[in-house]
Amino acid sequence: MGQILTRQEEGQDSRRRTISFSSEEPYRRYFGMEILDHAAGAVNLERLNSVGVLLFNHDVDKVVGRVIRAWIENNRGMAEVEFDTDADAEKVFGKVQSGTLKTTSVRYSVDSWEEVRPGATSADGRFQGPCQIARRWTPLEVSIVSVPADATVGVGRSDADTAPDLSAYERQIQVNQNTFRR
Structure with missing residues (x-):
């Protein structure tokens, strides 16, 4: 759920990149709209910071690098990653350098959910139902x-780098209005 942006100080020759890998952008799942909470204490980054890997298309057999460090910034999951030098990694890294591949995603487990019913507001007042909010996740x-689920994140992307795509929010508002009218 992210995009890769290249910081100027990282240069084309560096194998390190800063990426955003998650956001609070609503995403339609089989059970309805899902939102990953990024508030303080919501995201457990221990695993990424100790044994985090960078994969290609979530394929556990295609490890293309490592996570150097991960953090939360402006309601986004951020990471500094470094690409490996083997043939598989080189192919993916070349596509990142050329701009062909610029999106990211995250695989996660959810420890705690908040269900927000149609027309209701989440406990913290930030989200409108219907939606499921991952309140504690890893x-x-x-x-x-x-092909990302969340096109607002990726290589070199942060809040300041891209204007938010509000189409998902607009769809959520329409869903809320249609559900509430029934």
């Missing part, structure tokens, strides 16, 4: 992906 890995 990223398991980050991936360079060809």
Whole structure:
């Protein structure tokens, strides 16, 4: 659920990149709209910071690098990653450098959910139902992906780098209005 942006100080020759891998962008799942909370204490980054890997398209057999460090900034999951030098990693890294691959995603487990019913507001007042909010969750890995669930994150992307795509929010508002009218 992210995009890769290249910081100027990282240069084209560096194998390190800063990526955003998650946001609070609503995403439609089989059970309805899902939101990953990024408030203080919501995201357990221990695993990423100790054994985090960078995969290609969530394939555990295609490890293309490592997570150097992960943090939360402006309601986004951020990470500094470093690409490996083997043939598989080199192929993916080349596509990142050329701009062909610029989106990311995260695999995670959820420890605590908040269900927000249609027309209701979340406990913290930040989200409108219907939605399911992952209130406590753990990223398991980050991936360079060809087709992201959340197109607002990626390589070199942070809040300041891209204007938010409000289409998902607009769809959520429409869903809320249609559900509330029934």
